[in-house]
Amino acid sequence: MKEKNTEAKILEAAKAVFIEKGKDGAKMQAIADKAKINKALLHYYFRSKDKLFNVVIEETMFHFLPKVEETFLSDDNFFDKIRKVVSDYISLLSENPFIPAFMLHEINRNPDGLFNVMMKSGIRIDLIFTTIQKELQNNTINIVSPQHFFINLLSLCIFPIAARPLMQRAMFFNDQKAYDDFIEERKTQTAEFILKAIKVS
Amino acid sequence: MKEKNTEAKILEAAKAVFIEKGKDGAKMQAIADKAKINKALLHYYFRSKDKLFNVVIEETMFHFLPKVEETFLSDDNFFDKIRKVVSDYISLLSENPFIPAFMLHEINRNPDGLFNVMMKSGIRIDLIFTTIQKELQNNTINIVSPQHFFINLLSLCIFPIAARPLMQRAMFFNDQKAYDDFIEERKTQTAEFILKAIKVS
DNA sequence: AATCGGTTTAACCATTTGGTTAATTAATTC
DNA sequence: GAATTAATTAACCAAATGGTTAAACCGATT
Numbered sequence: 125m126k127e128k129n130t131e132a133k134i135l136e137a138a139k140a141v142f143i144e145k146g147k148d149g150a151k152m153q154a155i156a157d158k159a160k161i162n163k164a165l166l167h168y169y170f171r172s173k174d175k176l177f178n179v180v181i182e183e184t185m186f187h188f189l190p191k192v193e194e195t196f197l198s199d200d201n202f203f204d205k206i207r208k209v210v211s212d213y214i215s216l217l218s219e220n221p222f223i224p225a226f227m228l229h230e231i232n233r234n235p236d237g238l239f240n241v242m243m244k245s246g247i248r249i250d251l252i253f254t255t256i257q258k259e260l261q262n263n264t265i266n267i268v269s270p271q272h273f274f275i276n277l278l279s280l281c282i283f284p285i286a287a288r289p290l291m292q293r294a295m296f297f298n299d300q301k302a303y304d305d306f307i308e309e310r311k312t313q314t315a316e317f318i319l320k321a322i323k324v325s
Numbered sequence: 326m327k328e329k330n331t332e333a334k335i336l337e338a339a340k341a342v343f344i345e346k347g348k349d350g351a352k353m354q355a356i357a358d359k360a361k362i363n364k365a366l367l368h369y370y371f372r373s374k375d376k377l378f379n380v381v382i383e384e385t386m387f388h389f390l391p392k393v394e395e396t397f398l399s400d401d402n403f404f405d406k407i408r409k410v411v412s413d414y415i416s417l418l419s420e421n422p423f424i425p426a427f428m429l430h431e432i433n434r435n436p437d438g439l440f441n442v443m444m445k446s447g448i449r450i451d452l453i454f455t456t457i458q459k460e461l462q463n464n465t466i467n468i469v470s471p472q473h474f475f476i477n478l479l480s481l482c483i484f485p486i487a488a489r490p491l492m493q494r495a496m497f498f499n500d501q502k503a504y505d506d507f508i509e510e511r512k513t514q515t516a517e518f519i520l521k522a523i524k525v526s
Numbered sequence: 527a528a529t530c531g532g533t534t535t536a537a538c539c540a541t542t543t544g545g546t547t548a549a550t551t552a553a554t555t556c
Numbered sequence: 557g558a559a560t561t562a563a564t565t566a567a568c569c570a571a572a573t574g575g576t577t578a579a580a581c582c583g584a585t586t
Contacts, residue, residue: 130533146430148349152574162535167575225433228487229347232426235490242495249495268514271496271507275485276518283480286429286487289436294443294450295472306472313469317477321522331563353544363565368545 131169133159135179138170142180143226147233150177181230182241188223189247191216192278196252202259203319210281210315217285218307224286249274265322273322280314332370335360336380339371343381344427348434351378382431383442389424390448392417393479397453403460408516411482415512418486425487450475466523474523481515 137159338360
């Protein structure tokens with residue numbers, strides 16, 4: 125039989141189920157169903173739920189972590205970098221709307237495990253801070269610290285996607301398109317909000 | 326026996342366990358152990374896991390939702406209101422560090438259920454928007470819309486607590502006190518960041 | 527076509543888990 | 557203080573769930 129790559133089919137299904145339901149809420153049977161295979165095949169390929177989940181976590185981190193660093197280390201104008209990183213990151217997350225809440229849940233469920241994976245990803249958060257620090261010394265921006273600035277940026281990009289299901293209901297009468305438009309606006313407005321807050325006056 | 330109020334003891338334990346582990350990760354036995362009672366007593370008082378969880382959700386929402394509205398509807402100067410709501414909300418959340426990620430997870434797990442509870446809480450988000458809108462018409466602030474402004478404010482308060490376990494490791498070498506200080510700074514700096522971003526220039 | 531290795535499945539197993547029952551103990555009422 | 561009601565527990569149950577096993581299947585090799 126072997127119509128396609130079974131392992132890839134399983135991983136795709138596992139990602140979808142784990143990210144939507146969380147590790148505890150996800151059932152191996154549900155993953156098998158989604159991949160249209162027998163449950164025993166899951167264990168044939170990945171041994172255990174823990175092992176499978178770890179692979180999902182690693183692939184997810186490798187997929188979503190580097191984007192920020194990448195843009196920050198380019199040699200664009202600093203303000204344009206902010207515009208780009210905000211827009212790109214909001215785009216990426218809004219196409220994967222369960223990722224933010226999933227990751228935040230996992231951050232609290234197993235912080236050490238996540239942090240180890242993050243280290244393995246080779247991301248260099250200190251390089252981002254250095255870039256910001258340099259800009260700070262050039263007197264083009266006015267911020268308290270690179271850490272505050274960076275967290276502010278992440279907050280404004282990630283939270284509106286993580287909280288979407290409630291915010292869409294509470295602010296837009298559960299109008300899907302209204303929130304889509306809202307997110308679309310945020311791709312530019314969030315950067316302008318940040319820039320106004322940090323520009324030297 | 327009946328040393329204290331058993332029902333309250335159970336609820337306290339249930340809150341702690343549910344909020345730390347999430348609905349799926351929480352086990353009834355763990356709640357019983359934490360409350361130091363027999364598992365059957367849980368069902369004697371609350372019938373089922375679902376029922377118990379609903380009570381926890383309701384109490385949690387009633388505890389954490391109204392604070393924002395309260396401050397916003399006071400008749401302080403608008404800028405002082407922002408300073409106060411930001412400081413108070415960051416304080417409240419940092420004393421209950423699992424709440425943000427728990428709520429965000431729940432928002433995605435069961436948005437309709439959560440929204441219904443929110444409605445029952447009597448919170449009037451539209452009144453907050455009206456307050457902001459009025460300020461907008463008085464030309465004292467420069468924002469895109471009350472919705473953007475409100476989400477920005479929530480993002481900057483909530484995300485840094487929700488992501489703390491990872492951020493503390495990634496940014497401060499897992500130094501507890503360093504992150505405590507960081508949060509303490511945010512109580513004032515976040516408001517100033519927002520104010521700079523919205524003040525008419 | 528017989529065989530051999532990797533792949534897939536149906537059936538099964540052991541543990542965990544939410545929930546129940548029947549009996550015991552503590553309070554309350556008469 | 558006996559009778560009645562409420563609170564609490566140990567033991568048990570059934571379903572769900574992660575994981576295993578042995579057999580079947582399939583494609584390639586000889």
